[in-house]
Amino acid sequence: MDFTGKVAVVTGGGAGIGQATAREFAARHAAVAVVDRDAKTGQGTAAEIRGKGGTAEFFPLDISKPDQVARTIPQIVARLGGIDILVNNAGIQRYGTVTSTSEEVWDEVMNVNLKGAFLMSKHAIPEMLKRGGGAIVMTGSVQSRGALANSVAYVTSKHALLGLIRAMALDHARENIRVNCVCPGAIDTPMLRWSASLQPHPDEVLAACDRLHPVGRMGQAEEVAHVIVFLASDLASFITGESVAVDGGLLIAIGGTSFQESGTGSSKR
Numbered sequence: 001m002d003f004t005g006k007v008a009v010v011t012g013g014g015a016g017i018g019q020a021t022a023r024e025f026a027a028r029h030a031a032v033a034v035v036d037r038d039a040k041t042g043q044g045t046a047a048e049i050r051g052k053g054g055t056a057e058f059f060p061l062d063i064s065k066p067d068q069v070a071r072t073i074p075q076i077v078a079r080l081g082g083i084d085i086l087v088n089n090a091g092i093q094r095y096g097t098v099t100s101t102s103e104e105v106w107d108e109v110m111n112v113n114l115k116g117a118f119l120m121s122k123h124a125i126p127e128m129l130k131r132g133g134g135a136i137v138m139t140g141s142v143q144s145r146g147a148l149a150n151s152v153a154y155v156t157s158k159h160a161l162l163g164l165i166r167a168m169a170l171d172h173a174r175e176n177i178r179v180n181c182v183c184p185g186a187i188d189t190p191m192l193r194w195s196a197s198l199q200p201h202p203d204e205v206l207a208a209c210d211r212l213h214p215v216g217r218m219g220q221a222e223e224v225a226h227v228i229v230f231l232a233s234d235l236a237s238f239i240t241g242e243s244v245a246v247d248g249g250l251l252i253a254i255g256g257t258s259f260q261e262s263g264t265g266s267s268k269r
């Protein structure tokens with residue numbers, strides 16, 4: 001996969017999956033717009049890429065703010081020449097049930113995880129059309145397909161992303177714009193470590209995350225980035241409106257793997 005001459009915009013590029021994705025595109029010769037609301041980490045990713053001989057610029061942006069998005073997309077085009085690829089990756093996690101979640105938290109999650117992807121796509125697609133098409137990849141979650149407890153806003157926002165990619169994929173298929181989604185399991189990023197830190201015994205939470213996956217470990221950000229980059233590439237030219245689980249088998253295991261661990265031989269009753 002070679003992205004020479006292509007411009008890739010990655011939201012949440014300052015940390016975790018977005019940072020790994022920005023690095024991966026740059027290593028494959030794309031010019032990368034690193035978008036993040038955290039200036040320190042966003043600048044850090046862009047500087048690191050430039051330090052390795054790649055092309056990257058940092059754009060400070062809160063994707064949930066319509067005026068900021070409308071202002072920033074033209075800046076990306078002016079500085080990098082256009083937009084071919086958009087990775088709507090930035091997201092936040094908040095915990096609560098439908099009764100314990102405040103309206104403010106509900107809106108915060110929806111505005112970042114869902115509306116942010118809508119706004120970025122809305123402003124980036126006209127720029128893609130000027131270049132004959134493009135590719136959009138969203139970061140959903142295994143919680144796009146199933147639910148974890150006490151995460152009502154997050155689960156709902158991630159399910160809605162599947163609707164968004166399908167609707168967008170259909171509307172823009174004839175314009176040579178493909179829209180897909182990755183659905184990661186637990187990935188070792190600052191977000192996951194923050195979630196674990198909310199519990200009395202974070203190490204036990206991380207160990208449980210490892211056990212949760214049939215492969216016996218949580219994922220690394222690079223393992224998600226590889227799939228994002230593939231979906232954005234010409235190798236995925238006939239894939240659109242699709243979601244790909246990157247979850248070490250998590251979604252195929254009914255009730256987890258503990259009932260009978262694989263590889264222990266046949267059981268007799």
Ligand SMILES: NC(=O)c1ccc[n+]([C@@H]2O[C@H](COP(=O)([O-])OP(=O)(O)OC[C@H]3O[C@@H](n4cnc5c(N)ncnc54)[C@H](O)[C@@H]3O)[C@@H](O)[C@H]2O)c1
Binds near residue numbers: 183
């Ligand atoms: N880590 C996991 O286990 C996991 C699993 C499934 C899905 N995901 C999803 O993957 C995506 C990335 O997660 P991560 O674990 O790398 O998170 P992270 O918190 O480690 O990094 C997210 C980055 O996005 C930025 N960001 C957050 N809100 C923003 C906003 N409004 N505008 C611009 N930038 C913003 C943050 O500053 C940060 O740099 C998220 O959409 C998340 O829901 C993560």
